[in-house]
Amino acid sequence: MAVSSESDRFTITSSRGDYEVVIEAGSFDRHMADRGGAEGGAPLICDARFAERFAPLAGDRLLPVEATEHNKTIETCAGLIAELRRMGVSRKDVATAVGGGIVQDLTTFTTSVYMRGIDWVYFPTTLLGMVDSCIGGKSAINVAGYKNLAGNFHPPKRIHIDPTFVASLAPDQRAGGLLEAAKICFARGDEALDAFLDAAARAGTDPAALTAAIRTSLLSKKWFIEVDEFDRNERLLLNFGHTFGHALESAVDFRINHGVAVGVGMMAAFAFARSKGLIGPAGETRIARLRDYTTGLLLTVDGLEETLRDASAERFLAAFASDKKHLRDAYVMVLPDAEGRLSRPQFPRNAAIDAAIIAANDSVIREIFR
Ligand SMILES: NC(=O)c1ccc[n+]([C@@H]2O[C@H](COP(=O)([O-])OP(=O)(O)OC[C@H]3O[C@@H](n4cnc5c(N)ncnc54)[C@H](O)[C@@H]3O)[C@@H](O)[C@H]2O)c1
Ligand SMILES: [Zn+2]
The missing domain is CATH 1.20.1090.10 (Dehydroquinate synthase-like - alpha domain)
Incomplete structure (x- = not known):
């Protein structure tokens, strides 16, 4: 997919502090360069499918996790906490997470409890992550075979959406992301749905349209999570x-x-x-x-x-x-x-x-x- 020069940023207001969303093609490579590569100190938690690609960038700061439901457990979080300790990660370090909803859930939970909480930044790599789960701050961990039984709120300080990650997704993963986005925009109203459907129709071939589809979905979800952060009223409609x-x-x-x-x-x-x-x-x-x-x-x-x-x-x-x-x-x-x-x-x-x-x-x- 061609790299687009489209850039977009907005802020989400939350009781845990405001956080920023930046949509920018190519931002992952720039972030890793700024971070000082393998010398950069802070940990990089990633979907194991990227481990080989990221190893030269993060060296022994790399923490790959298998993105399976089976692995989205408290035990995996405990393993990550032990790794953070082994690396000497302090409360001043900022973790980076790169992956879909599974990496997001594991990182949210782990960083929320490690030393009573450290900051993190997130690069969603699935379309579902980009259009929906990356904002809202929730984690959901499987316990004793029950899906999403335990969870908390610990939003990242910044979310970098690099739409170039979409290129390698399987077709059903793209369809899933688009469907969740269509649902959010439908819940928001006719204007959001029209804008989304118009952008989504061109998103497969036009990077600017893909960015517009992601932005429309996130700005629609932003409205729900800001008026009802803790799922008591309006946000429930997103169900x-x-x-x-x-x-x-x-x-x-x-x-x-x-x-x-x-x-x-x-x-x-x-x-x-x-x-x-x-x-x-x-x-x-x-x-x-x-x-x-x-x-x-x-x-x-x-x-x-x-x-x-x-x-x-x-x-x-x-x-x-x-x-x-x-x-x-x-x-x-x-x-x-x-x-x-x-x-x-x-x-x-x-x-x-x-x-x-x-x-x-x-x-x-x-x-x-x-
Ligand atoms: N916390 C929340 O608010 C929230 C919201 C919705 C969903 N979720 C959770 O997220 C999980 C689903 O997340 P998901 O669908 O985003 O992804 P995922 O993390 O389950 O990954 C799905 C598959 O896509 C692969 N993948 C990821 N990025 C890729 C890329 N760029 N190219 C090719 N393959 C890639 C993964 O390795 C995996 O095989 C569920 O566990 C769900 O419960 C959490
Ligand atoms: Zn959903």
Whole structure:
């Protein structure tokens, strides 16, 4: 991918201090040069897939981690803490993390507790990381086989988005990032969705359009995390597609990536809302563009139809019902209303609603692969 001269920066306001986002192609190489390469002292935590490439840059300051869910554990964080100690990292040192959401979660947690907290800067390398997870400051660590059971807030001091990392991503990883971004922009409103869809249509060939798509998604998410930093109200709307999506990820043993599961989850949420008569004509018009875009991307994901057909309805429903966002007596779902705007209606936990949830999920396979 050609290096673009596009540069972009903005600030996220948070109770843990403000932090800066800089979108700039080629910024990783410049950062490593500024850091003084292998002599630079501070640790570089990276996705193991980059270890060979980064070894000449970071020498014995390099801490590669395998980017698998299996490895996103407290034990891995404990290992990283021990390595930081062995390197003599002090509270004045600033760690650099380079990788997708797994490296981000591990680094957030590790740097938040090492010596009661050290600063870090983050280079997301997946599109999902660039358009979504890099801001918001959350970590989520798997414990005892439960995904994302433990976590905290410890945002990086600066996030450098170097879109040149996108070039090596697998097609389903790109689709997942674009789907999560489309969801954020849809939640924000028509203007954000229009701007995103326009940029995303050209992002594969035009570096400036890729930067614009990333910027539109992050500025949309910035609004939610600044008005509701701790997930009490508006930010919960960003869970659109996630109750169905997380249940699906679990039912297929994480054989599809998170963003793709969210894409299928948004389609299932539309189907469920429609089955309950929630969406009016204006709402249908509003969601049509997102639905068409989502369907188009899901059709590019290899093997998706077989994976969805293999999913067990029992496991799906069990995972859906145990989502921590529900109440004891009621499911809470993020769904479009009559005008197609997102809200959080509740539904009683009973057999009829369970059947409607499964039917909505099944209908997605027919709708996408008709
Ligand atoms: N903390 C948060 O706010 C938050 C938000 C969303 C997701 N997450 C977590 O993030 C994880 C998913 O993250 P993800 O999808 O960003 O990536 P990931 O870290 O799971 O990586 C996915 C795959 O892409 C590879 N990869 C990474 N960068 C690459 C590149 N530039 N080129 C080629 N391959 C590359 C990785 O090695 C891995 O095989 C999940 O564990 C999820 O729970 C956290
Ligand atoms: Zn998500």
